[in-house]
Amino acid sequence: MDQTLLRLRSEHLLLKERLQKVQSHLAKTNSKLEQLSTWFRATEMNEPLPDEAYAELKVPKQETWQAKRLLRLKLDGAIERVESEKNKLEIEIVNLRQNLDALTVCPNCHGTGTITRLMEYERLEGGQIVPKFEYVFCELCSGKGKLSL
Ligand SMILES: [Zn+2]
Numbered sequence: 001m002d003q004t005l006l007r008l009r010s011e012h013l014l015l016k017e018r019l020q021k022v023q024s025h026l027a028k029t030n031s032k033l034e035q036l037s038t039w040f041r042a043t044e045m046n047e048p049l050p051d052e053a054y055a056e057l058k059v060p061k062q063e064t065w066q067a068k069r070l071l072r073l074k075l076d077g078a079i080e081r082v083e084s085e086k087n088k089l090e091i092e093i094v095n096l097r098q099n100l101d102a103l104t105v106c107p108n109c110h111g112t113g114t115i116t117r118l119m120e121y122e123r124l125e126g127g128q129i130v131p132k133f134e135y136v137f138c139e140l141c142s143g144k145g146k147l148s149l
Contacts, residue, residue, distance in 0.1 A: 012149040106141035
């Protein structure tokens, strides 16, 4: 098989694996955010949080106003962190998709399906010299301009 195609295929595979990892990370981040938002709403309604919330946020489970305030601060911080993580992951996904797409453009013919080759120079009757081109069907992409990787 063509070396270029092999190289592109392995690069494509790596990017695809990375994309899957980032997507599953994003799914986890989204459910984390969902959970934090639920806890946040509960504190606004003055409802008790599950023990797991206190453990995760490292806040003592106490009924004092100081403890409640600390809980809110920790929740705010955690939500902010998770949201910024989510944004980063979403940007990475967009970039990975663009890179994956760019990889399928045939590097041989630059997506045109045809390769233009300079054959020779021709002298016209007026003495003017013009280049003569040959247009060849691109074999790497079978003239499609796109590679199926
Ligand atoms: Zn091509």
